[in-house]
Amino acid sequence: MTAPKYRELADMLRKRIAQSPIGTSTPSERQLAEDTGVSRMTARRAIDELVKEGLLTREVGRGTFVARPTVSVPLQLTSFTEDMRARGHVPSSRLLHLGDVPANEQVATVFSIEVGAPVMLLSRLRMADGVPMAIERSHLRTDVFPGLDRYDFAEESLYRVLIEDYGVRFEAGEQVIRAGIVRDADAESLRVSKGAAVLELVRVSVSRGSVVEWTTSTYPASRFELSARIAPVT
Ligand code: GLP
Missing domain, CATH: 1.10.10.10 (Winged helix-like DNA-binding domain superfamily/Winged helix DNA-binding domain)
Structure with missing residues (x-):
């Protein structure tokens, strides 16, 4: 057709x-x-x-x-759900994948686990007011968070589940931001043309001294901007 x-x-x-x-x-x-x-x-x-x-x-x-990018988000350890709500948008998600995958070398290094050990991969298309904003691929430790696959992440906030049901207390994080070109396979879901510019955010967040998640979020550059408070070095 x-x-x-x-x-x-x-x-x-x-x-x-x-x-x-x-x-x-x-x-x-x-x-x-x-x-x-x-x-x-x-x-x-x-x-x-x-x-x-x-x-x-x-x-x-x-x-x-x-237009200017529609959504401007501060760089802090908050969730997509909170960020969108705080800006008056209605967040929603479409589940793309939820299940164990074997840790590759990079994932194994991030979590300090053996290569090949099972880790949970949660992939979602994240939307604001029904408009696709990001594809997020989160890796989480299956052994630390057993039973994550029973949640409906089309509806649930991952951070809400981790904080309220698994007792996570986010205390630190690191975020790397880089420019990129959308993967061909993501272009349609994100409703951008092949070859469109994207921002990739890679977040590692830590609770009680251990890495909790490793998430790559891919945002269309046309719809999203990031801001950070800056202060003089003291
Ligand atoms: C942000 C972060 C991700 C995190 C996600 C959780 O987008 N960059 O690292 O996984 O929020 O979002 P939620 O709690 O809405 O599922």
Whole structure:
């Protein structure tokens, strides 16, 4: 089945938007319909879709512009659920994977366990107001958190479960942020074009002296920005 026309047009616009600075004005419905030979209704649906995703913003009487990233999140040891709620967004998730996998060398080093030992892999598509915001892949120690697979992580907050049901007390964490290009396999779920820019956040968090989670979160760069409080060195 071929994608509906407005989706194709939205894809084309996404690519243009990815190369345009914030605030760039974008063609009106009428102009877009004329330029691309589609109906005005198709042009409107494509623009609506991008407004809904937060890539474009409409200003009454002025037109449509490339938007600032919709979600701005501070760098601190909080959960996706808390971060989104604190900013007035409704968080939700789609479960992509929940089950044991053998630890590869990197995972084994992070958790100080044997290569090949089972670790829980939880992969989720995280959304804010129904718009995909991130794919998160969390590794957790199966031996430390037995029974994690009984939770419905499409509904549950991982941090709520760890804190309230497993007695975790987050005391420290380390977060590495790097720029990247979306994996082909993630592009569709994140609703970005192949080759789109992403931010990758890798978090290791610690409770009672042991590493609790190792999570890689992949955020579309167009929808997300991070902020940190900075203070002078004393
Ligand atoms: C953030 C962190 C992840 C953490 C997740 C838990 O996104 N970067 O490392 O696993 O929150 O989120 P929640 O408790 O909403 O499932």
